[in-house]
Every structure is written in structure tokens, then in C-alpha cells.
Amino acid sequence: MTSQPQNQNSAPLRVVPPTTDTPQEQPAPPVPPTPDPASETPSPKPEQKSTRHRWLWVGTAAVTLGAAGFIPLPNHVSGDATLKTLPGQRQTIHMSRPGRVQLRVNPHDQVRPGDVLLSVESEDLADRLAEVERSLQEENASLEVAQQRRVQSQQRLRTAEDELHQAQRRLDAHLDDMQAIQLGIGIPQTRRFQEERGGVEAEEERDRYEIERLQGEVRELEGRQGAIARELSFWSAQRQHHQQKRNEFQPYIDDRTLQASHPIVRDHEEKVVNAEDRILQLNGEQEQNQARLQQVQSQIQGQQASLNRRGHQANVTREQEQQVGWDFNQKRMDLQEERDRRLAARDTAHNELETATIQVQNHQEAIAARQAQLEDLRKRDAECTKTATISGIVLNQNLDQRDGAFMQAGQEVLQIANLSYLEVTAQIAQADYHLVDLGQVVEFRMRNQPRDITYPSRIETIRPLTDRRESGIEDVFEVTFRIDNPQNLRLPDDKGYVHIRTENRNFYQQMRHEFGKLIDLGYYFPWLADEDS
16 A cells, blocks of 8 residues: 655745736636645744744844934942041040949930939049048138137237327326426426527527528429439430531531532531530529528528527526426337337237238138149049030940949940931042032941932032052042931941932943943053043
8 A cells, every 4th residue: 555645845835927928818717726734834924923023122122222222311429438427426435534434324315414414433533532621620610710810819919009099198298298387387496498489489489480491492403403403414316416427427518429518417506506505505504503502501500500509598498498398208208118028019919900901811821722623523423424526326235234343443344426427437439429419318327227218418518539459359448428417227337338329321321331340341442531530
């Protein structure tokens, strides 16, 4: 049994159009062949159409993607960042001296300036403080006693001065009585001597008045002589000065550089002449005054001789009255002796007052010294009480281990920081340096944190060309800015990253820039470096 071969290579039937040379004949209707599924092949027209459509879509997509690559897109520069406190917004408390710590705050407590953070108990300081306070109390008590003594001495001094004044008044009154007896006022036995001495004393009084008048004239003449001498000295100096100035111009006048009639030369010559005229006037007045002075002094000598004669006459009458006044002299001596005793008592009271005053001053100086010591100790004791100088929160953990513990000087106890604002220091690759500028928008983010929690700000400072020479780390530069931290969610030394919003760049620029970080394209393709710049 033979199988009929299938014509798999037979071409499909085609319709041939009629030609002009062949007459058209009506063909007989074809007999449809029996379809054979194994011998049927698909038609090539739908396959070719779908292929063309597919390539058309591919080309369209490629052109669209290529055009989309030139559309400017938002661009960001990123880098690692670290948080730290702002300058002056962190306070570290160290032990100023050894002692036992008594904490007044707990971890994460909110504090304000002036709040007490801790106190340090020092037994030596407390003992010294108590000793100085006790010594100060003793000095105050001694000062009070010394002040009482001074008050008593002042009272005794006032009493002694009053008694001295009374004794002096009694003595003065008795001396007045003795003088009245000597003058014969109201005493008959001395009246004759008073009359004689009264006439003599009247003459003496006139002589004294005349002497005083003449002495006053002498003083006026001597004062005038002194004034004339000073004026002569002044005009002599003026004459010498202007003469010297005139002589300085003489060489210029001799060589005819300067005329003798020049105003400056004439001025000096006139001043020399004026000075000489004034000197002549003063010399004449001085001679007249000297003559008058000698005349007045001669008159004074005459009046003095007359006064001496009348004094001798008065002494004669006075000797006659001395016997009458002997009893008064004896009483005067008694009063003087009493006055001297009161004076000695006054001096003793004065010395006691000086001694008491010195004791008060010594105690006051001692009190001042104790107060200075006490102030110093209290200042040192105040240093043992540490207070906050800023607003912030307590950063330390496990403070209960330090509460009540003995710590050495210089050891750190705790730290507080103001976390309302924090400073961010970000490290950006040097390849992105030309994309970053002051005032650009920047965001700080924390890893593994919801993306809706961001900390926006603007760049405040740029520190370029920071050389990070650590192994495996590229050169970077630093940017800093501050962020708000109202809920104190972030702490100093937290790590994160930043996004810096730069100018828009298309997809190809971004890809070339990122690829340039891996390979320096500008080294191999200089025109690319020119485009980036």
C-alpha cells in the first residue's frame, strides 16, 4: 500500500490578470479541492502586517523615551550628615573639687537657666566654713565690747572737757578780777594808781595807734616795692628778649637781606624802647618809695621810744598795785593748778578714747578679713552648687549611679543641651560642589524614619575642599545649617542624610554626572567637562 506524497512545497494559487494578447474566456468554475489540514499553511499577509506594527510601536517608544530624556527633572544632591548642638547651647558639668554628688535632676529633665542641677558635699569646706563663721561671731562680740568701751571713753572725755572748761572759766574770771584790781575799777585803794596809769595808757594807746598806722604804711610800701621789683624783672626780661630778637635779625640787616625798617625789626625795637621807659619809671618810683620807707621807719622808732617811756611809767604804778593783788595771785595759782589737773584728766580720757578707737579698728579689720574669708568660702561653696546656664534637657543616662557617689575633681557629671535647634553638618562629594550654593533648600532625614518627617532648612555655610584622607572615603566638602527640633526627637550625634535641592537637570545630564563620579569623563572627553562646567 502506497501513500500519496503531500505537496508541501507547492506554491499557493495566484490570480493572473488577463493580457491583451490572450483572449478572455470564461473559465469553468473550479471544483473546490478537499481540504487537507496537514497540507494547509498560514497566509503571509497578516504576519507581515503585525511585524510592521510592532516595529512601528518600538520606534515610537524609542523616540518618545529619547525625547523624554531631555525634559528637565528635579535634581538633588545627597550626603551623610551628623547632628550637633549650636555653639553655646551645650553645658557640661565637671567636678570643681572632690566630694559627694547630690543630683537634683533626672535624665531627660527639662531645665532652665538658674535651675539647680547638683550639689557637692565637701566635709573640709563645711568645717572651714563653720570655723570662720564662729570666728566672725567672736570678732563681732569683741567689736561690740570695744565699741561700748569707746562710747564710755567718749563720755569720760566729754566730762573731762566740761570740767576743764569750768576750771578755765573760773580761772579766766579770777584773772579778770585781778585785772580789774590792777586797773582800780571799783577799788578805792587802787584808784590813784588807775588815774596815773590811765593817762599813761592813753598816751601809750595813741603811740600804739600811730605805730600801727606807720607799720601799715611800711607794709604797703614794702608790698609796692615787691610789686615794682617783680615788674622790673618782667620788663627787664622783655627788654632782654626783644633785644635778643633784634640782635638775631642784625646779620640779615648787615648783609641787606632784611631792611632795618622791616615791621618785625621795628616792632622789636619799639618794644625794647617801651621796656626801657617803663624800667626808668619803675626805678624812679622805687627810689621814692625807699626814701619814704626810711622816713616812716624813723618815725616808728621815735614812737616806739615814746611808748617805752610810758610803759616804764605804767610799770612803776603797777608795782605799787602788786601788793594789793598778792592774794589774788595766790588764788590764781590755785585755780591754775586745778585747771592743770583737769587738763591732765582730759588728756588721759583722750588717750583712752584713742586706745578704744584703735581696738575698734583692729576688730573691724579682723571682721573684714573674716568676712572676706567667709565670702570666699561661700563662693567656693556656691561653686559646689551647679546651676544651669542654658535652657535644655539632661542628656545623660544612668544618673542614679552618680547620685550620692564620691567623685574626683575634673570628672564629668552630666550634660545639658538646648535641642530646640540643632546644627547639621553634612558631607557632600567634591563632584557635587558646583551644584551647591548658600541659601539652597536642604532637607535632613533619618534612616528608617517615616518619609513625612523631614527637617527642611537652607544652607548657611560651606566649607569647601575638606580633605578626608581616610581609607576608602572620597574627598568631600561640608555644608552646615540648622534645623528646628521642637519635640526634641533628635539628639546630638544622631546620624542621617541630607537632600539638597539643585537646579533641574535632564535625564542624560543626571546619568552623565553620576557616571562621572565613578569615572572621570573629563579626563578622557574634555568637551564633557566643559559642558558640566
